[in-house]
Amino acid sequence: MKIRWFYRLLFTFLPVFVLIISAILTTFFMVLTETAEKEAEQAAGVQARQISAAVDSLLLTIDQHATYELLSNRMFHQFLDASELGNHFLNYEVATRLKDLVVLTSMHSAYLYRQHDKTVITDSGVLALDRFSDKGFVEAAEAEVSSDGWTNPRDYPDYTGATKDRVITLVKHVPAGLGNQGMLIVNVSLNKIQTLFRELAQSNIVNYSLYDRGGKGFFGTKSAPAKDKASLYTSDITGFSVGGAFLQERSFGLITRLADNWLWIVIAIVVLGVLLFVYLIRKSTRPVDAIIDRIKTYAFKKSQLLGTGKDEFQFIESALDKLVEQSQQYEREADEGLRYKKKQFFVEVMEGSFKPEQLDWKMMFSSAGLSADYQKLALIVFEIDRFSDFIAEYNTKDQYLLKFALDNVVIECAQASGLLVWPEWINSNQLAVIAQTKPEQIESSQTVIEGWCELVRKWVEQYLKFTLTIGVGECVDVIEELPLSFESAATALKYKSTLGTNRVIGYWNLDRAESKELFDQVAKIRVIAQQYCTGNEGWEEELQAVFVNLKDNLFSKSEILNIFHYFQYCLLSRITEMSEEYNEIWKKHIQPELSAVLNRFETLQELEERLMRGLRSGAEQLESLRAKRNVLHTMTEVRDFIRERLSDPNLSLQSVSEHFGMTQSTLSRLFKNEFGEKFVDYLARMRMELAKRLLQETEKSVHEIAEEIGYNHAFSFIRVFKKLEGVTPGDYRKSDSAK
CATH class of the missing domain: 3.30.450.20 (PAS domain)
Structure with missing residues (x-):
């Protein structure tokens, strides 16, 4: 009994003594820590000013260059x-x-x-x-x-x-x-x-951020709370601020208060320890009374809690119900967190930022219905065709319903094909799927995946009111190579404008993508625009030939857009040099139609039909305007006169104006208003066109060709030819022979 009482007293008072000593030592340690933190904040402030000065220097240099240009x-x-x-x-x-x-x-x-x-x-x-x-x-x-x-x-x-x-x-x-x-x-x-900020703000202690005048982070970071900022320096030049927050979480307020009042804290600890000793001694000498008092106190509080309408069992039941409800709420929140983690993991795998050692990817695969012991993996992207029409036809609720149906179709068709799949929506119109083959399918992985995609495509076409174009990526052996599979799938979808919609496009369909000649199409487009604006009927045949070439060679949608945006630019450049009446037709009819076609087309066939229809309508309006103008007939005769006398070395603006009884300035102005091209430029271009045909179709020397197209000196011909075509006549003949 004595020994038990001794140990009871020992383990009652000894922890209090140790606690008091530990609290005093901890207080002094906090004081030292606060001192070190203040020095760290001062160093962080110095570095923040240096970073701000570097950013100011960059922007001030640009400002000075801009000011100098304005002044000088x-x-x-x-x-x-x-x-x-x-x-x-x-x-x-x-x-x-x-x-x-x-x-x-x-x-x-x-x-x-x-x-x-x-x-x-x-x-x-x-x-x-x-x-x-x-x-x-x-x-x-x-x-x-x-x-x-x-x-x-x-x-x-x-x-x-x-x-x-x-x-x-x-x-x-x-x-x-x-x-x-x-x-x-x-x-x-x-x-x-x-880039400059990251080079200067490298630190293992402080995380620096750049804020604008409203306190918002430059690079997508939110403004840190004031208590988390180690430093904040605002530039007098730009008004931007550089702030730093320590990487390790700190309790500035508590440590600061403790450091400023450490003496009073020590006194309080000692007093508290004395009071605690008194309390424990009293508690040790009166254990029975303390137990009785606690029972009485509990009984009094319990009666107040229960009131008159509930007994103790009802109170316990309601407490358990509340506990179960809270537990279910915690489970729902945990489930939502898991779905977010799965989506984040999917995106990281797709983009290549995933690192196997940083996450239990096998657990993620298992929760998504995949197996960690896979043989082949592939990433497939299902894209909804004509998505602008899709969102216009269905409200938000219907869109979610159709996308949910597509998710289930993908999974059920995969089960029928013997595949394991994990679908995730990566864009509003794109569903990405990680597909996993079974061991017995390793030799026919591509065939199985292609058959599954075709099954999904046909089902959607038959039972849903939209179609899909499916990009199939390469099959890979390890999870780290899935970004390559996604890249090949995304690349395949870029060519659906040429290959067509509502189909499966595999990476194996892109063999022709590297053999196309984009520069040749651009050169032809420039000539077609010139023909269109001058009323040459050959533009339509030439443009159809361009579309044939685009179909024969594999062009992505972005490449097609680049070609026809350049075509639109060439048309604009030509027509703006013509009279105001032609510009009105361009602004009100031709340009809006071209822009609408380029913004909404899905396939190359659709682009050709709508573009040709719009251009034909515009050409008819331009031709109608030419027919109404009094000078049209005369300018047409001038143009024909030039074409018939290209070999005449005396053919010039002066000779033509004298022939038609006009001044040189009047003829030049009227010619440009009608055809959007200066007289001298048109004459040089016609002569160069004739020269190119002679270089291609005959064996005549450069000197003979120069004389035949109206140049007395071969040097003048060579100089003009190189200026317009970019190469000399001899080099042009060699390149044409090589083709």
């Missing part, structure tokens, strides 16, 4: 001056200088805005503000004359308005403070700033 570049001032409207050579020089400025300073982009006629010039050309993709920003900057300087990060759309880059923008009003002439606007890519 005469072409910029001429462009902004309203008296220089329509000076195409000046526009070209300004665009070239803007391009040099962008390359020199590694900007993202730069453009000038002329307020007088609301015109914007970029490094690629001149266009009206209403057609400029960054119109909203220009109008906002124009309204705020005092807004010169750097903006917060923003989205900068490309010329189509579809793709947006994150940039910060420098606005310079001209003249400064008034801005009644225009603005110079310079964009700097956030990727460039992020």
Whole structure:
């Protein structure tokens, strides 16, 4: 009994003594820790100022270059001056200088805005503000004359308005403070700033972030709470802030208060220890009374909790029900968390950021219905065709229902084919599926997967009101190679415009994708645009030949769009040089139709039908306008006169104008208004076309050909030929023979 009482007293008072000593030592340790943390914060603040200075230096350099160009570049001032409207050579020089400025300073982009006629010039050309993709920003900057300087990060759309880059923008009003002439606007890519920032902000202790004037992170990070920031330095030049947060979680407030009041804390611990000793001694000497008091106290509280309507069993039952409800809630939350982890794991595997050693991927495979002991893996992408029509026809609820049905069809057809699959929606119109073959299917994996995809495609076509185009990726042996399979599947879908929709496109269908000649199509497009604008009926046959070539060779949708966007640009360049009546037809009829076709087509066949129909309609309107104009007949005779006398060395603007009884300036102006091409350019082009035919079809020397097309000196012919065709006549004949 004595021994038991001794140990009871020993284990009652000894822990209190140890606790008091430990609390005092812990207090002193916190004081030392706070001192070290303050020194770390000071060091972090110094580095934050250095990082801010480096970013300021980069932006200040770009600002100085922009300011220097505004002050010293005469072409910029001429462009902004309203008296220089329509000076195409000046526009070209300004665009070239803007391009040099962008390359020199590694900007993202730069453009000038002329307020007088609301015109914007970029490094690629001149266009009206209403057609400029960054119109909203220009109008906002124009309204705020005092807004010169750097903006917060923003989205900068490309010329189509579809793709947006994150940039910060420098606005310079001209003249400064008034801005009644225009603005110079310079964009700097956030990727460039992020690269510099990451090089300077490397630290194993502090995580640095760059914030704009509103406290929002530059690179998608949220503003950290003030208590988590190790430092925050704001630039006087840009207003941007550099902040740092320690990588290890710290309790600033508690440690600071403890460090400032450590003496009082020690005294409080001692007093508390004394009171605790008194309490324990009293408790040890009166154990029975303490137990009785606790029972009485509990009984009193219990009676208050139960009230008059519930007994103890009802209270216990309600407590258990609440416990079960809370447990179910926790299970639901855990299930939601698992679904999120599965989706995140799927995306990481697809993108190649997955690392097997960082996650139990076998558990993820098992939860998704796959086996960890696989033989072959492949990633397949199911894409809904004509998705714009799909979302227009069905409301959000119906869309979810149809997508849910597609999920089940994919799984059930896979079971029928002996495959294990894991489907996940990666885009609103794309369902990606990891497919896994069984050991007995290892030799026929591609055939089995292709048959399964065809089964899904036919079922959807028959029972659902939309169709699918399916991209099949390569079969791989290890999970780390699944990104290669996804890349080949995504690449296959890029060619559905050429190969067609509602079909299975495998990586094996892309053998012809590397043999196409994109430059040849671009060169033909430029000639077709010229023929179309000058009323040459051969444009239709030439354009159909281009479509035949596109069908024979495998072109992706992006390549097709690039070709026909260039065609649209060539048409615009030609027609804008013609009279206002032709421009009206272009703006109201031809251009809207072309843009609509290029934005909505799915297949090359659809593009050909709609594009040819729109162009024919436009050509009829242009031809009708030519027929109504009094000068059409005369200009047609002038054009025929030139074609018949290409071999005449005396053929010139002066001789033709004398023949038709006009002044040279009048004939030149009327010719350009009707055909969108200068007289001298047309004469040179016709002679070069004849020269190319002679080089291809005859064995005549360059000197003989020069004389035959109206050049007295072969040197002049060679110089003009190289200027227009990019090669000398001899090299052109050699390249044609090689083909």
